[in-house]
Amino acid sequence: MELSLAIGIGALTASGVWLILRPRTFQVIIGLSLLSYAVNLFIVAMGRVRTGAPVLIAKEIGDATKHADPLPQALVLTAIVISFATTALFLVVLLASRGLARTDHVDGQEPEA
């Protein structure tokens, strides 16, 4: 279980890092999305793997240690929304840069060969 998740996080990270190092803007935006999946999963995994753990609390407090860790979840919820916002912003910058610079290279100009 942990191993599958760890391999998954690793694959998402590797693909993401590979893409953000590519020279084309679209590759970078996709790479950032993949990286954000990896990081979000990583953060939730920091609350330890608990399958089927209670998420909602009963009105009388039971054993808090059996509960799924809510803190990383709240953090990741925020991170998802923020990464949506940055993706949108980056997309528009990407489009504007493509229109202005006539190239989709990340530096706004083709590298000198």
Place this chain on the structure above:
Amino acid sequence: MAYSTISHLGLITLLTGLDTPFGQIAAIFHIMNHATFKASLFMAAGIIDHETGTRDIRRLSGLWAFMPITATLAMVAAAAMAGVPLLNGFLSKEMFFAETIEVHDNSLVDQALPYIVTLASTFTVAYSLRFIRDVFFGPAPTGLPRVPHEPPLLMRLPAELLVLACLIVGVAPALTVAPILDTAARAVLGSAMPEYSLRLWHGITPELLMSIVAMAGGLGVYVMLRSYLLSHEGPPLLGRINGKRIFDWVLVTLSWRLARWLATNLGTRRLQPQLRLLAGVAFVAALLPLYARGLSLTGPSEREFDLVFGLLWVVGVGCAVGTAVQAKFHRVVALILLGTAGLVTCVSFVWLSAPDVALTQIVVETVTTVLLLLGLRWLPKRIARPGPAEAPDSIRWHRVRDFSIALLAGLGLATLALAAMQLPDNHSISRYFVENAYTKGGGTNVVNVILVDFRGFDTLGEITVLAVVALTVFALLRRFRPAPESIPVPEQQHVQDAHDEAHPDRQKGDTAKDTLATAALMMGLLFPVIGVVAIFLLLRGHDLPGGGFVAGIAMATAFILQYMARGTVWVEARLHVMPVRWMGFGLLLAGFAGAAACVFGHPFLTSYFAYAELPLLGRVPTASALLFDIGVFSLVVGATVLMLIAIAHQSLRRYGVPLQAGQRAPDERAKEELV
């Protein structure tokens, strides 16, 4: 004289630095004395400059004959500076000497201190002597711009008063300055006032001997250096060091040469090296502590292998790698694979007992995909050129290097995640939230309670960021100029339009309408359903998975579906969304819900909750956090719709086609509706 001020300020700092009550008193006393004699000396210098036209000590001499009163004043003040008995400078200097002898911490500096201060005092005597001797005595001055004479009375009076103060404080300290000094010292020291006495004569003490040595030494130094000083600019040895030049040199070296060297050797304007560096630094930063502390990959909480979860991640890994491969030439394929990887992530969240996160992930995934699809319209196709099969060596090398970095990063994070997941869980601060979510926040969904209550301020900041981003996207797109290749209508639309125009019974755009007819009908019917789901998610958020974010994005999806199915023109003829007002309302409501707590005397964003019995709906939580969540909801709807519609509107604009007089551009009409 300015340099002597620096030396006296050094003396005061040293006294304060000795950190004894007596030292503080002496420091305060010397501040007062220094102010008195130095002010009168500066006034004397001003008088001399005014009357002779120069302040150059090498050109002045023999002024005694011309201005005896000024000369007397300056002499008394200089004597006070040198620490001659019967003047105020003597008293504080003696206290200073006494302190350097009394205070001990047995360091080398401490033992040398009495000798160092005696030496410093020697130089004080020497420069005071030089000032008096060179300016007022000797042959009559030659070649002065003006013939000197005594200044008018009013010009002399301030200096006279100050010198008088030097004298009477020096002669009778206990009668004059003691009460003032006492007040000042009490203000600094508070209750820790030591016993001290301001007296002229303490008997033959070491400090008196030090004073005598300094006087005699100063005289000697002056006599020895006199001829040198008359012929040279600046002091011996030290005079070769030019402070201004050093300052300039340091400034130029640091701010220009070093900066330029760093910029040329380490800096780059290119993004890729920067990101490579970033990835490298992140890797090393994670590796170092692990290397130091060790890492264990087998822990107590090992869980058995889950086949379905494993298969899920086979798909996930495949999609991630596929995305990486396809992102260059097949963007739509990459987008589909990215979406699938997102879905796998989402399912994993469900597996990891995080339903709230999974809900948010799936709706955000949806709008992100729509957003990127809309953006693809303006990104010209990149077609693989049938060039030489082998890339040049430099590019191959780049790829190998980047591949290694990516592999290392992936391996590193996977190892770290595996190790961390197997550590025993100590629950740290999460426990507090679980235990207090219901009693203090009034909700059973701990994640939501954290977002709208415990960490409400963060959420307020976050939705503000979202609003700012949405407005930035909108503003950037107003002046958007797409790539020239993207301006003509897409090929597919072109074919459809040609088909429509070829048939007399069809209108332009009919094919697109027909293709989407079923979908459009369904999406139209779904609109109220999605709306209800959104409100349901919003209301139950405090107790069950849901909340303002999810609900807001779900609502935005309802709007954007209509745009996709029927086209921008059709929707906006029937529906006025006005996203900016949604955003404004949301931000104000969230702020108001927080500020309402202040009215009742609680800190900002303190929430209040109760349960109300409503007909039909039953028990409904009416926490003030719900108001806050409605604000979040409204803002998220507005921001998401604004961004998506702003991109969608680009298709309505006509680029490079000049408008005729009186004709309104279609985009202007569209823009007004947004606001």
